[in-house]
Amino acid sequence: MERPTSKPIGHHYLELDTPALLVNSKLLKSNIENAKSYLKDTSCKLIPNVGTHGAAGIARYQTNFDHEAPVFVDTLQQAHSFANNGFKNIIIESPPVGTGKVESLHRLVNTAHVTISISNLAHLNLLKHFSSENLSVLFRIPNKSDSVGIRTHQTLLELVKLLEEHFEINWKGLITVSKGSDSLEGSFKEILSAKSFLQSHFFTSNELLINTSNQSLTKAHANLPSEITGLISGNYPFEINGYFPVCSVVSTVMSTPEPGRAYIDCGQKAISIDRGVPSVVNYGNAVVEKMSAEHGYLVFDTAEMDLKIGDKILLRPANYSDTFNLYDFINLIKNDRLESVIETTARGTFK
Amino acid sequence: MQPYRPNLGATLDLIETPSLLIDLELMESNFDVISKTYSNTLCKMRQHAKNIKCPDILWRQIEIGGTLNGVCTAKVSEAEVMVEGGIRDVLITSEIVGEDKQRRLAYLAKRADVKVCIDNETNLNSLSLIAQEIGSEIGVLIEVDTSMGRAGIRTAEQGVELAKLAESLASIKFLGVMSHQTVDGFADKETRFIEGKRYIDKCLAVKTAIEDHGIEVTIVSSGETFSYDVAPQIEGVTEVEGGTYALMSGPAKYMEEFSLAGKVLTTVIDVTETEIVIDAGLRCLGGPLGVTPTIEGHDELTFIEMHDSYSVLSVKEGNIFRIGQTLFICTSQQDILVNRWDNFIGVRDGVVEAVWDISARGCHH
Numbered sequence: 168m169e170r171p172t173s174k175p176i177g178h179h180y181l182e183l184d185t186p187a188l189l190v191n192s193k194l195l196k197s198n199i200e201n202a203k204s205y206l207k208d209t210s211c212k213l214i215p216n217v218g219t220h221g222a223a224g225i226a227r228y229q230t231n232f233d234h235e236a237p238v239f240v241d242t243l244q245q246a247h248s249f250a251n252n253g254f255k256n257i258i259i260e261s262p263p264v265g266t267g268k269v270e271s272l273h274r275l276v277n278t279a280h281v282t283i284s285i286s287n288l289a290h291l292n293l294l295k296h297f298s299s300e301n302l303s304v305l306f307r308i309p310n311k312s313d314s315v316g317i318r319t320h321q322t323l324l325e326l327v328k329l330l331e332e333h334f335e336i337n338w339k340g341l342i343t344v345s346k347g348s349d350s351l352e353g354s355f356k357e358i359l360s361a362k363s364f365l366q367s368h369f370f371t372s373n374e375l376l377i378n379t380s381n382q383s384l385t386k387a388h389a390n391l392p393s394e395i396t397g398l399i400s401g402n403y404p405f406e407i408n409g410y411f412p413v414c415s416v417v418s419t420v421m422s423t424p425e426p427g428r429a430y431i432d433c434g435q436k437a438i439s440i441d442r443g444v445p446s447v448v449n450y451g452n453a454v455v456e457k458m459s460a461e462h463g464y465l466v467f468d469t470a471e472m473d474l475k476i477g478d479k480i481l482l483r484p485a486n487y488s489d490t491f492n493l494y495d496f497i498n499l500i501k502n503d504r505l506e507s508v509i510e511t512t513a514r515g516t517f518k
Numbered sequence: 519m520q521p522y523r524p525n526l527g528a529t530l531d532l533i534e535t536p537s538l539l540i541d542l543e544l545m546e547s548n549f550d551v552i553s554k555t556y557s558n559t560l561c562k563m564r565q566h567a568k569n570i571k572c573p574d575i576l577w578r579q580i581e582i583g584g585t586l587n588g589v590c591t592a593k594v595s596e597a598e599v600m601v602e603g604g605i606r607d608v609l610i611t612s613e614i615v616g617e618d619k620q621r622r623l624a625y626l627a628k629r630a631d632v633k634v635c636i637d638n639e640t641n642l643n644s645l646s647l648i649a650q651e652i653g654s655e656i657g658v659l660i661e662v663d664t665s666m667g668r669a670g671i672r673t674a675e676q677g678v679e680l681a682k683l684a685e686s687l688a689s690i691k692f693l694g695v696m697s698h699q700t701v702d703g704f705a706d707k708e709t710r711f712i713e714g715k716r717y718i719d720k721c722l723a724v725k726t727a728i729e730d731h732g733i734e735v736t737i738v739s740s741g742e743t744f745s746y747d748v749a750p751q752i753e754g755v756t757e758v759e760g761g762t763y764a765l766m767s768g769p770a771k772y773m774e775e776f777s778l779a780g781k782v783l784t785t786v787i788d789v790t791e792t793e794i795v796i797d798a799g800l801r802c803l804g805g806p807l808g809v810t811p812t813i814e815g816h817d818e819l820t821f822i823e824m825h826d827s828y829s830v831l832s833v834k835e836g837n838i839f840r841i842g843q844t845l846f847i848c849t850s851q852q853d854i855l856v857n858r859w860d861n862f863i864g865v866r867d868g869v870v871e872a873v874w875d876i877s878a879r880g881c882h883h
Contacts, residue, residue, distance in 0.1 A: 169880040170595040172618040184618045186882050218826065241799075241827035248519045261827060264841055265785035265797060267534040286788055289841045314830065315788060315795055380826075421615045422637050422669035430669045432593075432615065436857045437882040441805045441824075458806075460853050461568065461592040461612065464668065476615055476640050488826055492801045492858065495880055515860050517802040517827065518522060518534050 169495040178505045180498065181479045185419045186433040188494040189481075190225070192501045194413040195404050199228055202384050202403040211391050214238065214258065216380040216401030218245050220491045221516070223252035224499075224509035225404065230254075237282075239378070239399045243271050244516035250279040252512055258282040258305070258399075260378070262290040268518070269293055276301040284342050286316045291326055291334070298335035305342040305376065310357040312346040320364040327370050340374030340396070345382065355392055362394060381488075405487045412448060412483040416490065418463065420478040427467055429453070429474040433482060434461040437493060443485025450480065521860035521875075528870045535785040535844060536798040538859045540765065542866040544779035545575075548763050549582040551775050552746070556584035561750040564609060564739065566761030568592040569853040571878035572862060573603020579764065580605075590739070590759050594619050594626065595881035601630040603877065609659070609739060610634040611696060611759060613641050613669055619883065620645055624652040633657035633737075635696050637670050639683055642690065649689035658684050659696040659737060662724045664717040666698055674727035681728040681735075694737030694756070695728070697721035701744050704772040714745030715752060722754050743770060767852035768812060780856070781814060782847040786839050792832060794819070794839045798847060799827045804854040814846040 171184040180189055206213050215229035218241040226249065230236035237256045240246050246257045262285045263272045272294075275281050282303040285291055294302065306323055309316035317323045330338050341361055345354035354377055362372045375394055380401035388398060405414040418433030435458050438445050445463075447453045453467035453474070463482075467474065474480075484490040491497070491511055499506045524533050533539075552563050565579050567589045576589050588607025591597045597608045607630070614623050614634050626632050627649065636642045636658050649656045660677050663670030671677050677695065684692035699717035701710060718740045725735045741749030741758035749758045762770050765780030782803060788795035803811055803824070810821035818834040833839065849855045857879055864872035 169882065170598065171883050172622065184883050185616070241801075244519070244522070251519065261797060262787055264787040265535045265844075266532055287841070290788075314790065314793060318790070419615055421613045422641075424637060424663060424669055424672060428667075430613075432612075433882070435804075435806055435851075435854050439800075439804070440807055441800050444807070459668070460851075460857075462668065476638065489800060493880070493882075512519065515521065515858065516519060517536050517798070 171496070174505060176505050176507065179503055180417060180500045180505065183417060183498060183505065185417050185479070186437040187417050187498055188490065188496070189415050189417055189498050189500050190405070191411060191413050192499040192506050194411070195225070196228060198404050198406055198413060202400065205384065205386050205389050206398065209389055209391065210393060211395050212397050214376070214397045214399045216240070216378070216399050217249060218242070218513065219380065219401030219488045221245065221248070221511040221513035222491070222497055222509055223249060223254070223512045225497070226254065229404065237397070240513070242516055242518055243268055243275065244518040245513045246275055246279070246281065247271070248513035248516050250275060255279045258284070260284050262286070263293055264290065273297070282339055288326060291330060294336055295334065300337070303337040303339040304330060305339050305374065308341050308343045308358045308361045310343050310345070311353040313344040316343065320361060323361055324365060324368055324370070327365060331370070340372040340376065342376040342378060344378045351377070351379065351382070355395070359392060359394060402487060414484065414487050414490070415448060416445070416482045416484065418480045418482060420474050420476055420480065421462070423474060423476060427469045429465040429467070431463045431465060431480050433463050434459050436460055438482055438484050439486060439489030439493060441486065441489045445482040445484050448481040448483050450474065453480070455482070523861065523873045524863060524870050526870055526872070530783070530844070530865065530868050533783055533863060533870065535783050536802050537783045537863050538856070538861070539781050539783050540862050540864045541779045541781070542864045542871055544777040545764060546578070546582065548766065548776045548779060549579045552579065552585070552760070552763065553583035555747055556750060559750040561755050562586040562757055563746070564757040564759055565589050565764065566759050567596060567600055567878065569761035569856065570764055571596065571599070571856055571876045571881070572874050573600055573605055573877065574874045575764070575862070576600070576605060577603070586757055588631070593881055593883055594623050595883040596878045597632060598622065598626055599878040599881060601626060601632070607631045608633070609696070611698070613637055613661070614645070615641060617648065620648045621652065624649045624654045624656060627654040627656045628652070631657070633659060633693055635659050635661040636680065636684070637661045639680065642680065642683055642687065646687035646690045655689050655691050657691045657693045659694050659739060660724065662695050662697040662721045664697040664699055664720040666700055668698070670697065671724070674724045677724040678727050678731050681733050682731065685733055692733065694735045694739065695721055695725050696739040699740070699742060699745065705744065706772070710744055711748050714741065714748035718745070718749060718752050718755060722752070725754060743773060762852060765852055765856070767849045769850065778848055780849060780852060782849065784845050784847055786841055786843045786845065787828065789837060789839050789841055791837055793822070794831050794833060794837065796829050796831065796845065797827070799829050800824045801826050802858055803847065803849070804851050804858065806851055806854060809850045811850045812848045814848050816845065
């Protein structure tokens with residue numbers, strides 16, 4: 168695991184051992200409150216995708232320390248991690264397919280209320296030996312931005328009937344995944360149409376959830392159709408809020424081998440480039456040219472600026488989720504000082 | 519949360535997915551190639567721990583042979599893990615900057631033979647001051663940029679000046695020169711030899727220049743997996759820093775003597791007429807700037823979407839896959855991937871033989 172030289176609370180963030188993952192706690196809390204305010208006049212609740220960061224410490228802020236509030240995760244193992252940290256109402260994206268996963272789900276429903284997203288008969292059949300008020304199912308509906316889910320209304324109807332008549336678990340409703348920034352409206356259409364179809368056959372879907380985890384959450388989300396009961400979002404605590412990013416990685420210049428080039432101690436193992444190269448925050452003129460596994464390479468115009476060995480570089484990740492996945496510790500920063508260090512308790516829970 | 523560990527003796531169908539597996543037979547075959555290549559050479563392999571991050575596995579290569587009984591690491595925290603794992607000779611192939619890290623390095627040098635790369639006077643001077651304060655001696659090698667445009671001195675003259683300074687400083691022991699190289703794309707053997715020699719010769723030119731000033735150069739650490747067989751044929755090279763060869767990865771497949779030993783076991787969780795969904799996504803596989811992995815034995819499958827915890831693959835012709843079926847993912851970026859996992863599951867003939875903690879996982883510092 169990470170082995171930084173630890174620093175006492177109160178140290179300036181530029182004095183931390185680098186590379187270090189920083190989260191500005193004031194901006195984090197401000198973003199969380201803003202996001203809640205967007206939906207406050209609607210009947211739609213905000214469900215945090217806590218798998219984005221994997222940190223129970225951040226999830227508690229998102230749920231206002233209410234462990235009965237629903238949280239969304241990607242995997243069963245993540246769900247176990249959050250359940251171990253007291254969360255009692257967990258929605259899981261992945262169906263329990265694969266060795267050991269049904270047994271794992273059995274253990275989980277003994278400690279939390281679990282809702283699982285499924286998309287076919289094979290998934291439903293995995294749940295046939297469950298008899299628990301603690302287990303609910305959401306049927307996943309595909310849309311123009313997401314191909315995964317139950318393809319036809321007829322199949323959906325058959326699955327709902329089967330579940331209602333032969334299973335001893337709850338049917339909670341429908342879920343769809345909205346990918347890409349311009350696809351939200353397209354996502355509504357399919358899930359609303361599926362709901363209407365079921366209603367015409369006298370089945371009422373209590374919950375209609377939209378997962379927008381990789382999109383920005385904006386005021387526009389307040390205009391969701393009133394039938395939508397829940398909006399799952401992952402990025403909102405970390406969205407840009409002013410000049411400094413909420414989430415960043417601080418690194419150190421290790422070498423300046425040529426004018427206009429600097430070599431830093433943060434590479435792909437400390438900031439992911441899976442979905443894009445990070446941007447430099449505190450030296451506007453410098454850009455990340457490339458990143459190796461261990462190091463990064465900055466280029467800049469020497470007429471405008473210079474960098475020397477030991478200078479600190481603040482990087483904003485292209486994707487927050489990918490970067491949290493690389494760290495065991497998150498340094499919460501307030502007024503430029505280390506406020507506390509929290510763990511990414513669900514890091515590495517891929518199963 | 520405690521990482522998942524299957525029972526020893528478990529068969530593949532009992533392993534939860536996704537899991538990072540090592541085919542032990544193939545890894546040992548890769549280690550044998552190294553052992554044979556370096557059995558009668560002065561030059562030896564110094565395995566790069568950044569790719570494996572697990573002292574137990576690095577020890578296996580040392581036992582099989584061909585190495586100088588030491589490893590290299592990219593970071594000082596990684597070097598600490600190696601020393602704690604009983605490896606007494608470690609070369610850190612990066613510059614170590616900042617008082618925190620230099621102090622850790624100086625203390626580590628009291629416990630083991632630890633050497634580090636340098637490319638500038640500022641860094642060297644501060645290393646000397648800290649090592650003096652702590653009462654240790656740090657071995658240094660000058661990094662020479664031969665092709666990659668990264669860190670490292672650019673001219674032989676810079677190397678000579680730095681070597682002179684190193685010789686003059688207390689608590690610093692000047693040892694030699696070091697360089698990294700790379701070759702683009704799928705290189706044939708002739709290209710590997712021509713390019714490898716060209717780069718290594720640049721490093722040797724710095725060695726010669728330093729020796730011309732009466733300074734002894736005892737280590738020339740150069741060459742990587744792609745030039746593992748080039749470097750020992752070049753007089754003056756004392757060690758090669760190979761890492762990828764142990765487990766291998768897709769982009770290095772042109773090195774046909776090595777086999778892909780590290781793979782991710784995944785399960786098909788959904789199937790449509792034209793697509794399958796597997797339970798491994800970007801978090802466990804990585805996919806730098808869109809580079810995607812492949813599925814072993816299934817050229818008809820192509821990754822079309824990688825999400826946090828799952829991936830969608832298209833199927834070229836009639837979809838014969840079924841929910842619950844397991845597949846092996848061949849990695850596109852081995853050391854990036856290894857760094858995301860907590861353990862390796864060692865499998866021989868389809869049975870779990872060992873589970874090793876990846877104890878230097880996350881050692882960025």
